[in-house]
Amino acid sequence: QPDPETIVNAFEAALGPIRTHRPSHPKGVCAAGHFTATPDGTRLSVAPVFSGQRNNAIIRFGVAGANPNASDSARGTRGLSIRFESPTGDLFEMANISAPVFGADKPETLVNGLLSRANDPATGRPNPERAAAYAAYVAANPTVGNQGRYLAANNPPASFATTPYWGVNTFLFRGQDGQQRPARWVFEPRAGTERLTEAQMQSLGANFLADELRRRVGAGPVEFDMVLQFPGQGDDLLNPTVAWPADRPRTVVGRLTVTSVEAGAGGPCDPISFMILDQAPGIEMSDDPVLQARAAAYAVSLSRRTP
Numbered sequence: 001q002p003d004p005e006t007i008v009n010a011f012e013a014a015l016g017p018i019r020t021h022r023p024s025h026p027k028g029v030c031a032a033g034h035f036t037a038t039p040d041g042t043r044l045s046v047a048p049v050f051s052g053q054r055n056n057a058i059i060r061f062g063v064a065g066a067n068p069n070a071s072d073s074a075r076g077t078r079g080l081s082i083r084f085e086s087p088t089g090d091l092f093e094m095a096n097i098s099a100p101v102f103g104a105d106k107p108e109t110l111v112n113g114l115l116s117r118a119n120d121p122a123t124g125r126p127n128p129e130r131a132a133a134y135a136a137y138v139a140a141n142p143t144v145g146n147q148g149r150y151l152a153a154n155n156p157p158a159s160f161a162t163t164p165y166w167g168v169n170t171f172l173f174r175g176q177d178g179q180q181r182p183a184r185w186v187f188e189p190r191a192g193t194e195r196l197t198e199a200q201m202q203s204l205g206a207n208f209l210a211d212e213l214r215r216r217v218g219a220g221p222v223e224f225d226m227v228l229q230f231p232g233q234g235d236d237l238l239n240p241t242v243a244w245p246a247d248r249p250r251t252v253v254g255r256l257t258v259t260s261v262e263a264g265a266g267g268p269c270d271p272i273s274f275m276i277l278d279q280a281p282g283i284e285m286s287d288d289p290v291l292q293a294r295a296a297a298y299a300v301s302l303s304r305r306t307p
């Protein structure tokens with residue numbers, strides 16, 4: 001398992017030094033709102049965020065890639081990141097994407113994919129052997145392409161408010177009954193799913209999502225249902241490139257409400273990485289190696305982009 005510095009160094013090798021922006025989803029807009037668990041959520045998790053009381057939420061919607069000027073019309077994931085602040089002062093954070101799967105089955109795959117694109121310091125060009133080795137790995141492990149296939153088959157969302165956002169990794173929920181249950185979550189838009197048409201992908205341009213969200217929230221709160229999905233027999237808990245079948249049991253565990261959006265870029269989201277090292281008791285990390293690699297890598301990235 002590559003250590004967090006090695007992981008973030010690979011981001012820098014492929015994308016350039018991290019100075020001010022996040023190396024992933026650098027384009028985004030900060031919002032605020034609240035989250036309240038349903039009675040089922042309170043039953044399924046003893047975490048403070050699921051107490052049933054209203055948590056304040058700092059929310060960031062983002063556009064995938066490494067480019068702070070990425071196009072809102074481009075294929076790629078959109079992000080929904082949340083810091084929950086419970087009335088007792090407990091914090092919980094998460095970063096979700098608008099695809100049910102990730103593009104790397106293990107942290108090494110992510111690192112090798114980044115390094116396969118990075119310029120070799122000796123030649124100033126990507127190293128063909130590295131690129132060939134990565135291509136061979138992807139050919140032998142085709143689930144690594146699942147995210148790309150999902151994004152090719154599903155046009156980008158028409159609004160930050162009209163796509164589901166998946167947590168992708170498996171977490172362990174400890175319920176009021178003391179039982180621990182593996183689960184994955186998705187935030188389902190109460191406004192329904194709406195995607196750009198091919199014509200809109202050509203006509204809407206690079207920057208419409210943030211203003212559309214401001215207008216929408218100005219007219220009334222934007223809401224998402226947080227839904228837990230539970231695995232069936234044989235479902236892989238540890239590989240985030242493979243989604244569980246849609247017919248698995250689902251339970252609505254909470255409602256996220258977005259009530260305001262920052263007027264410009266930046267704001268209170270900037271100093272947050274949306275992945276804390278201390279997981280809440282009641283929502284613990286599974287052994288998914290991708291999940292295990294995330295928190296410390298996000299902390300290293302945050303430290304490199306924070307003056």
Ligand code: HEM
Pocket residue numbers: 007008011021022023024025028060061062078079080081095096097102106107110166167168169240272273274290291293294297298301302305
């Ligand atoms: C080994 C796996 C992964 C690594 C090493 C990684 C690394 C990173 C890093 C370094 C950042 C920037 C953190 C910062 O500077 O604040 C980031 C942001 C982000 N990542 Fe990951 N990531 C991984 C997997 C995932 C997965 C599985 C998801 C989907 C659930 C995801 C979704 C996001 C999102 C949405 C952001 C932007 C958060 C924001 O809005 O600030 N990442 N990632």
